[in-house]
Amino acid sequence: MNILDGKICAESLIADIAKKVAGYVESGLRKPHMTIIHVGDHAASESYVRSKIASSGLAGFESNLIRFPETVREGELIACIREVNDDPTTDGLIVQLPLPKQINQQHIINAISPEKDIDGFHPTNFGRMTLGQKAYRPATAYGICKLLQYYGIPVRGKHCVVIGRSNIVGKPISIMLSNDFDIGNATVTLTHIETPRELLLDETRRADIVIVAVGIPGFVTEEMVKEGVVLIDVGINRLESGKIVGDVDFEGVAPKCSWITPVPGGVGRMTVAALMINTLTAYQNNFDLA
Ligand code: NAP
Numbered sequence: 154m155n156i157l158d159g160k161i162c163a164e165s166l167i168a169d170i171a172k173k174v175a176g177y178v179e180s181g182l183r184k185p186h187m188t189i190i191h192v193g194d195h196a197a198s199e200s201y202v203r204s205k206i207a208s209s210g211l212a213g214f215e216s217n218l219i220r221f222p223e224t225v226r227e228g229e230l231i232a233c234i235r236e237v238n239d240d241p242t243t244d245g246l247i248v249q250l251p252l253p254k255q256i257n258q259q260h261i262i263n264a265i266s267p268e269k270d271i272d273g274f275h276p277t278n279f280g281r282m283t284l285g286q287k288a289y290r291p292a293t294a295y296g297i298c299k300l301l302q303y304y305g306i307p308v309r310g311k312h313c314v315v316i317g318r319s320n321i322v323g324k325p326i327s328i329m330l331s332n333d334f335d336i337g338n339a340t341v342t343l344t345h346i347e348t349p350r351e352l353l354l355d356e357t358r359r360a361d362i363v364i365v366a367v368g369i370p371g372f373v374t375e376e377m378v379k380e381g382v383v384l385i386d387v388g389i390n391r392l393e394s395g396k397i398v399g400d401v402d403f404e405g406v407a408p409k410c411s412w413i414t415p416v417p418g419g420v421g422r423m424t425v426a427a428l429m430i431n432t433l434t435a436y437q438n439n440f441d442l443a
Contacts, residue, residue: 154407155304157385157414159296159422162303166426167212170433174213177442185214185436186243187271187428190233192256193223197391198249204425205247212429217243227256231264238266244439245271245432250321268438271431274321282325285332289431294326296423297364297385298336299430306362306383306412309338314356316373316400317366318345322387326364353377365400375405384413387420 178184187209191202202218209216219233230248237246246269252258262270267277273291281288290298301308313330317323323343331341342356357363357377365373366387378384384407388400399416407413414420437443 154410155412157300157304157306157383157412157419159300159414159419159426162300163208163296163422163426165303166299167208167429170212170429173433177436177440178213182440183242185212185245185432187214187216187245187247187432188219188237188240188243189216189247189249190219190221190230190237191249192221192225192230192252195251197389198251202249204421205428208425208429209432212433214429214432223253225253225256227260230256230261234261234264238264238269241439243269244435245269245428247272247428269435271428271435273325273431279320279325283328283332285334289434290329290427291321291325292427292431293322293366293387293420293424294329295430296425296427297326297387297420298329298334299427300385300414300420300423301383302336304412308336308362311339311361312359313339313341313362313364314360315341315343315364315366316345316353316357317368317387318343319366322366323364326366330362367400369400370398371400371402373401373406375402375409378406378409380409381411382409384410385420386414386416389416389421 189202206216237243246265248261262274265275267275270278270289273289278288282290315323315327327341327343330337330339344353358379362383363378364385368388370390386399386401390398392398397417
């Protein structure tokens with residue numbers, strides 16, 4: 154069993170970005186700039202925001218954080234997004250999700266300029282990605298692809314099963330791995346809560362690669378996978394003890410895997426690295442550097 158180490162991979166990708174940025178700055182250009190809008194003070198979101206800001210510093214970017222209270226109205230948030238959209242000194246914009254109940258999340262995503270949508274959630278980017286066109290790819294899914302690429306895990310022609318169909322993880326990774334992309338051309342089955350248990354087991358037991366994003370600790374167990382499987386655990390679940398675990402029963406499943414991601418230190422780190430890649434691309438697009 155080998156570990157797909159998201160920390161090592163993310164650090165390497167971010168170091169490469171920092172070298173490119175240093176060259177751009179030396180040539181007289183400003184630094185890339187990322188803006189984060191954060192509503193409320195949810196503990197998990199706070200830690201994700203801190204990690205994105207820290208990584209942007211390591212990549213050589215500048216960043217700023219705009220905070221709103223939990224009670225913010227949708228209109229106020231959209232007005233702020235429009236200001237950032239119109240600001241030529243910022244390249245990428247993240248609105249940290251989830252948002253409070255009074256805010257329609259899709260209205261907020263739709264308000265972000267597709268050119269600054271480094272999360273890759275805007276319908277324009279999602280649609281372009283689905284059609285195999287140039288787009289900011291959804292960050293977690295893109296991070297998973299980069300991790301597979303870094304470790305030289307073959308994807309082309311492999312049977313991949315994705316468990317969970319959320320718009321931010323399951324759906325985009327299933328599309329990306331089945332598309333004719335640099336990291337793609339797999340045969341993908343997308344499963345969800347309505348997938349009968351027997352069918353799910355049939356699929357996962359034959360899969361070369363299993364990607365799980367359901368948000369249920371220990372969901373994938375040893376009897377669900379075959380010997381030599383590559384297992385990507387997207388889940389981030391906080392137990393009552395405070396311990397962070399994924400969606401895989403790591404102790405039971407890891408011995409059967411050829412490769413497996415740890416939680417923490419796996420996909421989470423790669424999501425942030427992918428955001429940095431998308432920010433650099435947005436910057437390069439702004440200055441016609443790509
Ligand atoms: P989500 O929006 O709650 O989606 C969960 C998906 O799992 C849904 O599609 C749901 O099906 C499906 N599901 C639930 N129970 C199932 C079952 N018994 N069998 C098969 N499918 C089932 O969650 P998400 O946003 O994708 O996040 C999933 C997990 O990944 C969470 O732990 C989250 O914290 C984590 N996450 C991690 C990162 C990272 O960077 N590592 C990024 C994003 C999310 P239905 O559609 O039918 O409800």
